Each structure stands twice: as C-alpha cells, then as structure tokens.
Amino acid sequence: MHIARGSAAASSPWLAGPPGDADVDPEPSSLGQALRGFATRTLTEFVTRYTPRFRVPRVFAGFPVQADVHADLAHVLGLLHAGGVTRLAGTPIDDALLTVLGAVDGERTHTFASYRVAETLRRFGPWADNALLPRLPPERREHLRAAVDTGPHESWLDARTPRNYAAVLARCEHARSELGLPVDAAALDDLVRRTRDLIEETPGRQLDDSTDGSGRFDIYGPALYPVAEPLAARIGPAWAAGARDALALVDLVVTDSGSAVAWGRSAGALARCLTVELAGLVARRPELSPTGRDEWAARARDAFDALRPWFDQGLIQAHRHRSTYAYRGPARRLQMTLDCLGKLLDAANSLDSVPMPGPTPRRPRDAVFFFDRARHAGVWSYRSARTAFVLPLVGSTVSDYLPAPQWPGLFEVPVDSALATGVPVAVRDGRTVVPAGRPDRVVHRPGGLEVVHHRWQEPGRRQTPADLPPVPATRHARYEVRGRTLHVHEELRFDRPPEAVALQVTEAAARPLRVEFGVGPADVVTTVEVAGVSAYRSYFGELPVVHQVEVAPATRMAFTWSVTPKLRVASSAYGHHYDALLYGPLRDRVHEVALGRGQLDRHREILADVDVFHLHWPERLLPAELAGHLALIDAIRDSGVRLLLTQHNLTPHDRQPRWRPVYQAWAAAADGVVHHSARGRDRARDVLPYPDDARHWVIPHGHFGDLMTDIRADDRARTEREYGLRPGALRLGVIGAPRPEKDTALVIDAVAASARDDIELLVLSGTPDLPRSPDPRIRVVPYDLVPRREYNRRLAAIDVLVLPFRDGEMLATGTVADAIGRGLPALVSPWPFLIEMLGGSAIPYGRTREDLTRCLDSLDDARLDRARAASGRLRATYDWARVAESHLAALESLGPAKL
Numbered sequence: 001m002h003i004a005r006g007s008a009a010a011s012s013p014w015l016a017g018p019p020g021d022a023d024v025d026p027e028p029s030s031l032g033q034a035l036r037g038f039a040t041r042t043l044t045e046f047v048t049r050y051t052p053r054f055r056v057p058r059v060f061a062g063f064p065v066q067a068d069v070h071a072d073l074a075h076v077l078g079l080l081h082a083g084g085v086t087r088l089a090g091t092p093i094d095d096a097l098l099t100v101l102g103a104v105d106g107e108r109t110h111t112f113a114s115y116r117v118a119e120t121l122r123r124f125g126p127w128a129d130n131a132l133l134p135r136l137p138p139e140r141r142e143h144l145r146a147a148v149d150t151g152p153h154e155s156w157l158d159a160r161t162p163r164n165y166a167a168v169l170a171r172c173e174h175a176r177s178e179l180g181l182p183v184d185a186a187a188l189d190d191l192v193r194r195t196r197d198l199i200e201e202t203p204g205r206q207l208d209d210s211t212d213g214s215g216r217f218d219i220y221g222p223a224l225y226p227v228a229e230p231l232a233a234r235i236g237p238a239w240a241a242g243a244r245d246a247l248a249l250v251d252l253v254v255t256d257s258g259s260a261v262a263w264g265r266s267a268g269a270l271a272r273c274l275t276v277e278l279a280g281l282v283a284r285r286p287e288l289s290p291t292g293r294d295e296w297a298a299r300a301r302d303a304f305d306a307l308r309p310w311f312d313q314g315l316i317q318a319h320r321h322r323s324t325y326a327y328r329g330p331a332r333r334l335q336m337t338l339d340c341l342g343k344l345l346d347a348a349n350s351l352d353s354v355p356m357p358g359p360t361p362r363r364p365r366d367a368v369f370f371f372d373r374a375r376h377a378g379v380w381s382y383r384s385a386r387t388a389f390v391l392p393l394v395g396s397t398v399s400d401y402l403p404a405p406q407w408p409g410l411f412e413v414p415v416d417s418a419l420a421t422g423v424p425v426a427v428r429d430g431r432t433v434v435p436a437g438r439p440d441r442v443v444h445r446p447g448g449l450e451v452v453h454h455r456w457q458e459p460g461r462r463q464t465p466a467d468l469p470p471v472p473a474t475r476h477a478r479y480e481v482r483g484r485t486l487h488v489h490e491e492l493r494f495d496r497p498p499e500a501v502a503l504q505v506t507e508a509a510a511r512p513l514r515v516e517f518g519v520g521p522a523d524v525v526t527t528v529e530v531a532g533v534s535a536y537r538s539y540f541g542e543l544p545v546v547h548q549v550e551v552a553p554a555t556r557m558a559f560t561w562s563v564t565p566k567l568r569v570a571s572s573a574y575g576h577h578y579d580a581l582l583y584g585p586l587r588d589r590v591h592e593v594a595l596g597r598g599q600l601d602r603h604r605e606i607l608a609d610v611d612v613f614h615l616h617w618p619e620r621l622l623p624a625e626l627a628g629h630l631a632l633i634d635a636i637r638d639s640g641v642r643l644l645l646t647q648h649n650l651t652p653h654d655r656q657p658r659w660r661p662v663y664q665a666w667a668a669a670a671d672g673v674v675h676h677s678a679r680g681r682d683r684a685r686d687v688l689p690y691p692d693d694a695r696h697w698v699i700p701h702g703h704f705g706d707l708m709t710d711i712r713a714d715d716r717a718r719t720e721r722e723y724g725l726r727p728g729a730l731r732l733g734v735i736g737a738p739r740p741e742k743d744t745a746l747v748i749d750a751v752a753a754s755a756r757d758d759i760e761l762l763v764l765s766g767t768p769d770l771p772r773s774p775d776p777r778i779r780v781v782p783y784d785l786v787p788r789r790e791y792n793r794r795l796a797a798i799d800v801l802v803l804p805f806r807d808g809e810m811l812a813t814g815t816v817a818d819a820i821g822r823g824l825p826a827l828v829s830p831w832p833f834l835i836e837m838l839g840g841s842a843i844p845y846g847r848t849r850e851d852l853t854r855c856l857d858s859l860d861d862a863r864l865d866r867a868r869a870a871s872g873r874l875r876a877t878y879d880w881a882r883v884a885e886s887h888l889a890a891l892e893s894l895g896p897a898k899l
Helices: 031-050 066-082 093-101 110-122 139-145 167-179 185-200 221-235 236-255 268-284 293-310 332-346 578-587 595-608 626-639 657-669 678-687 715-723 744-753 788-795 815-822 834-841 848-858 859-878 881-896
Strands: 365-372 375-385 388-395 423-430 431-433 440-446 448-457 471-482 486-492 500-509 511-517 524-529 545-551 556-565 567-572 590-594 612-615 640-645 673-674 695-698 730-734 759-766 778-782 798-804 825-830 842-845
Touching: 031 066, 031 293, 031 332, 031 590, 066 093, 066 332, 093 110, 110 139, 110 167, 167 185, 167 221, 185 221, 185 236, 221 236, 221 268, 221 730, 236 365, 236 375, 268 293, 268 332, 365 440, 431 715, 500 511, 500 556, 511 834, 545 556, 545 825, 567 578, 567 881, 578 590, 578 881, 590 595, 595 626, 612 673, 626 657, 640 657, 640 881, 673 678, 673 881, 678 695, 678 834, 695 815, 695 881, 715 788, 730 744, 730 842, 744 759, 744 778, 744 848, 798 815, 815 834, 815 859, 825 834, 825 848, 834 842, 834 859
Parallel strands: 567 590, 567 612, 612 640, 640 673, 673 695, 730 759, 730 798, 759 778, 798 825, 825 842
Antiparallel strands: 365 375, 375 388, 423 431, 423 500, 431 448, 440 448, 448 471, 471 486, 486 556, 500 545, 511 556, 524 545
16 A cells, blocks of 8 residues: 555644744755755844844843854855855845945954855955945955954964864965965965874874874864865865765764764764765765765755754754853854854755755664774774664763763763763762773774773863873773663772762663663662753753762772663553553663654654654544544654554454555554464454565463452452342353454353353343343343443453454454453354464354353363463463563564664
8 A cells, every 4th residue: 555655734733843844845956955945044034033134233142242243144145145045034145245244343353254254255256356345334344354364373373272273274364365365375384284284193184182182083073174175275185085084984973863973072063064064075075985975965964854953043052951062152152053054055055966865874883983093092983773872982081072872862971061971980089080081992892892991080171281190090891782782891990999989871851771780789879860950961952860870989890881772662552551561561671652642733742752653543543534644654754763553453343444544554654563363463464555574473462460450359249249140150251342243142142042050141241232131140231331440340250251253353352361361261262363362261162152052051160170270371471571571572673763
C-alpha cells in the first residue's frame, strides 16, 4: 500500500506544525535557496523588531551594543545582495546599507568586523569608484576608512588574544588591499606567514589555540580555513593541505545534528553553522574532500534543521535554558544572531546549484584523529547504530574539554565551567583536581580506548598557570563500547589518600540515562536532581539529573561505571493496564511517555524526543478517518521515529469497514510488529501490507495475575449470593466482552443439554440475542464494563473458563491472560491461538454443541487437576517480566532512532 507523505495535513487540524515551520520554503529548489529564504525571513523580523529603519540600538536588553553589530548587519546585507536579494523589510538593500554603514564607529571597529565592512564595501566597487561611498557624508566615509583598518597589529598578537587572530588580521589587510586602499605589504606578508605557521606547526594541521603549547584543539582548527580562504593563494599549498585535514577531521567527528565539533568553545550554534560553512567550502572547492559535495550538503541540512528552532522572533536562542561561553553570552546576542545568519548566507551563495539533499549516510566510526600523535593529543570518535560520542584528548581543563564522552542530545556536559563530569574528581589539600590535559598514553582498540593521565589539574582553566603545579596522581581508564552501553574501568593512584574522590555523570533533559557503578560497600552512589540550576546547562539545554558515586579515599582505587541511554518510547496506550504491565519491568531501561488521543496537539514536540512510537489500537488514538491517521504517520516519518506496532487484531472489534484501510496504513508504515502468537503472525502477514523489511516478533501476551491481587477469600461466596448460584458446584464461566467470533450461545446450549447436575454456567458476556434458558444451572449476566475489582470478584467464583472462539478477525483474546493469571483450566474451541497459548491447561472440546456436551459429561477431577497444574506453570512463561524482556529485545533490535 502506498502512503503519500503530506497527504493529510489539510484535513487534520491537530497536525499544525511547530513554531518556525512557516519559515521554511515548502519546495526550495536548492539548499542555497532554503538557507537564504530562512535567513531573509529571520532578518526581516530582526530588523522590524530591533533595528527599525536599520538603525541599531545603543542598548539592548540592558547591555550596551558594541560596534561589531553594525559591521555584522552590513555584512549580512551585503551577502543578501550578492545572493540576488534586492529588498529587505520593504527597503532596497543598498539604501539599508547606507544607513548601517553610515553609523559605523570607525575607532571601535576591528578584527572580524573590519574585514566584514571592507568586504561588504568591495561588493559595490573599489574605494575610489564605489557605488555607495559617494552617497555618504565625508565624515562618515572617514569612519569607514578607519573601520577597515584594524592596525596596529601588534596589539592583537599578544598572549591574551586567540592565535587565529593572525589569520583574521591577514584577512583584514587582504580585504583592504582588494578594496584599493594602501596596505603595508611587509605587514601583510608577515601576517600571511604567521597564518601559514599556525597551519603547519602541528602534524594534523589543526590549530593549537593555546599560547603555551598545551594542545587546546577545538572548533577553531577547522574554522581557521574558511576564515583564511581568501588568503589561500598567498598562503600556498599549506592552506589546501590543512583544509583537507580539517574536512577529514569533521568527516570523523561531525554529529548527527550537524555539529562540526562537539567539544570545547563555540560547540553549540556556531558548530552547526560551521558545518554549513564547510559545505559551502566544499561546493566551491570540491577537490578538498573525497566525501563529496552532496554528502557535505546533507550534513549542512542536518545542521540547518537543528539550528532553525534556535531562532525565535528574529533572534538566536542559544542562551535560552542553554549555555554559551561567557564571551558569547547574552551581551552579544544581537551580534551572535547576525554572525550565524551571515555564515548561513555565505554558504547559501555557494550552494544555489546544490539540490536539496537526501538523508546523510550514517557510517560506523571507531577511530582516533591525532592532532599531534607524539604528544597524544587527539579525539576518539565512535558511532555505531546503537550509540555515538566523541571523547576529546586535548589541553584545557574547562568542563567541555575534559576526556568525557560528548554528543548533543545524548552525552552532554556543563559549558565553560569547573564542574567536571564524566571523569573522576579528587580533593587534595583543599584543591579540586581532575585528570585532564593531554594524556600520557593513548591506546586505541576496536570498540575501546585506554587512556592514562599522570598529572591531575584544577578544572575550569583554559591554560594552567606555571605557578599552579599539577597533583602527582594517575588515572588509568579503559573504555569499552558494548551495544548501547559505554563501560569504563577506572584505576586511580595517589601518593597519599586525597580527602575525597567522586565521579558524576550528567543527564540531558530529553535523554534519561541508566548509569551503573561497580563500587565497594564503603562507596556511596546517589542521584541528584539539579533541574533549573544554571551551572548544570550544556550548549543544548538543561542537565536536570546528576548520577554520582563517592569513592572511599585510598592510595589505590578501582571501580567501574557504565552509561546506557534509555530507549525512549511514546506509547499510544500509556496508562492502560496492558501497557503498564508491559513497561513496568523496563522502567530502568526504557523511558516511556504518552502519545495518545490526549497528547495529539503536542505530537511533534513529543516525537522530537523519542526513538520509537508504539501503537497498540489505532481506534483508541484517532477516529476512523484515514486522513488523520496518514497525517500522523507522516509526522512519525518526518521525525525519524521508528514505528512499532502491536498487532492485537486485524480490525477493531466493532468491525466497521472504514477501519480496514486505517489498519492497512499503519501496517504499511511499520518498522517492527509484535504478534501474540505464531498463528496470529502468519494470519496478519497474509492480509496486511507490511513492508518487506519490517521485523516481526512473536511475543506472548502476559498473564493478568498481577491485576488479581485484591481477590479475597469471601469473594466467591459473595458472587454466589449475588447471582443465586449454588455453593459447591463446578462452575463454568464465559467472560469478556461479546465478540462476533465468541459463540456464547453454543456454550449455553451445551450446558443445557448436559446430564450433569453438579455444574453451573455463569455467563458474564450476556447480550440480548442470547437464548434464554430456563435451566437453573445457567445464569446469564448482561455484559458491562465493570471496574477491575468487580471483575476479579466475579472471576473468583469460576472454576473452569470456556473459550468458544471461532476463527475470524480476532488474532488474540485477553481472556487467556485471565485464565493463566487465575490458574484456571480452560475448555477451548479449535481456534489455534488458544491451543498455542494455553498448552496443557487447554482441554479441547471439539467444534459443536454436541462436542462440548460430551466433553462436559466426561470431565473429571483428574483431568481438571492436570489442566489446572499446567495453567499454574504457565504463569512463569507468561510473567510480564519475562514478556517485557522479549519486548525489550524487539525495541533494541529497532535501535535508537536518534543519536
């Protein structure tokens, strides 16, 4: 059955898109168009709300606005103009530029802002023949002349300034030269030489941004190459060689959500922007990457899709319940908004000829990229179908540089902090120290890593001062990945016992973790709720839970810990007794949330944070309108969530024909299907259009004994009094809702024809069309959906269940779960499901009324005792803990949808 995506949105009002959906071209012809369209709409809102008539405020949300905001606004306007956009917010781009450039403060504009002003002006011609400059007053032109001159350079090249400023200053001088302004050729050559030296000083050609050679490798290694691209010809072969290495690095470490680098400074919004920038670089220079233009475009789309929700009301939301580095804090919110949009627009102008890409290939990874092998500086990147992370082995002891697993949405750590997570922490002579910085030994094996640190340093320092010596201590950590679990074996050694030793693992808001510690009796394991505490925020959100072990101090300690992200399941039957019994035993390994009829208005929000949608009964979820079901199926597919279907039946019990295409639609979309019997599986596969690659499991229905713990010793007598039944009779029972396949009349007729006077029949499934027997041995109670306590009380009066089912649309019946839960024998029809499920507790009676009468007349205590004993033994087979384990294996087989 073909399911047309997007075919039902118009007829399903609950399928309204999330905020920001209106900002996406429904059918962009290229990735460049999609990026430009989004940036244009965001900038329109930015200008309308915060810079009306393109006049930048002096104060924004309490913070003084710096001069770089004018430069960046001019930069994005120039990029829009280069991309063919002629108007923004109803104003011609060149008029808007005149307003913005006319307000530039020349003395306060420097470095990045300088070259952005210079390059924007150059789009309109050289300085001597520029289309914009004559329209500005002389004094404003002088401000612009000062703005594009970021000298003297020496003040920017000291130990306090990031080392990549050599490339930034070189680009400034190059841009002034291109603009036709005089430059000091020797100074430009010196800056180009410094940039070349930055590229060539490490074997991996990636920037060590520390000033003490400690190996602070981060996003600014690969980011150096787009910055220095205009200088590529001046730099020579080193630029192309370094760019290839940078692209190879990002090839290895880029996350599924498009973060080019997932650790260290700017590894949030800007890391996603960098992926888009690098895709633009590859589009311009495809010879740099063997991965190819199309795959880089797919990564850029991953990054773009993840980045779009981070813009709201025209502003970047990198600070909303998230963290950035202090230098990128709320005071620079306007500038960061424009910086990100500028990166998207710059890439867009190179990606106009690249069609909207398909899915990004998710290849396995298990390798260490060495920035400097001799100094053991590198990063371990691991990705399988089950889990993913990067583990940096670099300098700096700030929280997000520590050798702890990191992956957005999966393994997250505090940002720009001294809070050490994912590594041991010791308190020694009042100093808090951690094993950090470049390791002393790194050994990589398939699926594992061995790391040794012989020096422990204070956390939270970008560089360790020379007068703050490390503590002599050793950490020998062995990492091993098995399935979805990262196991770590720790061996710690100190020359004398520290005052305290602990290790904590933080949990991302939408990704509950199972954290286990293998420790001794003197060690203390605890879980701490830290929701809302500002110190516990990553680049991507809150870290609401901390799992912690405190290890008894000694000179030698050994312990283990492991982290397994819980599988996240949205269930359509959340709260139903079947669902509660199924997922209860899995609570420590599966995080279950509701997505039923009451949550459909939030379905996109829920689907964004789960791996599997578990559908039980479509009729409990939506009305019998195919369009609504197709719309939800589309939303599930768009979210990347797997669909697990429990095929309880072939159609709802009411048998309305309009349900058949609904059931077919869900079957056609299923990634996995649970059947309660082999017979049910075969029947369902014969009639429903499952995909060829859908996985099928036979997992029995658990018994309902756990729902019967409230049965009391006097319940049988109470029921007998209520319905006028005879104490001491062998009581047969027909229970459960009426079904077309349930031939209750046959049972009534068979009992009436029996010669036995020691039996009674209690029918709790009565309907008006059943025969009214005058036989005093037969009591028919009209069917009613009663509370479980009442149902259990009635069940207590029954000795033998009769299950008179014919083959039909039913694939299973829950009355079997009642029989096993109560330990009752059952008289059964030839319906294969009953024989398969009940085994020796089933007493087949044949097909006809006469067959059942003969069975009743010959039924003796010995046969009933054997069947009753067999029913009791089935309780272990159909225990929910055992059923849940089989169900977990099915979920594990589907795997996490999102890493």
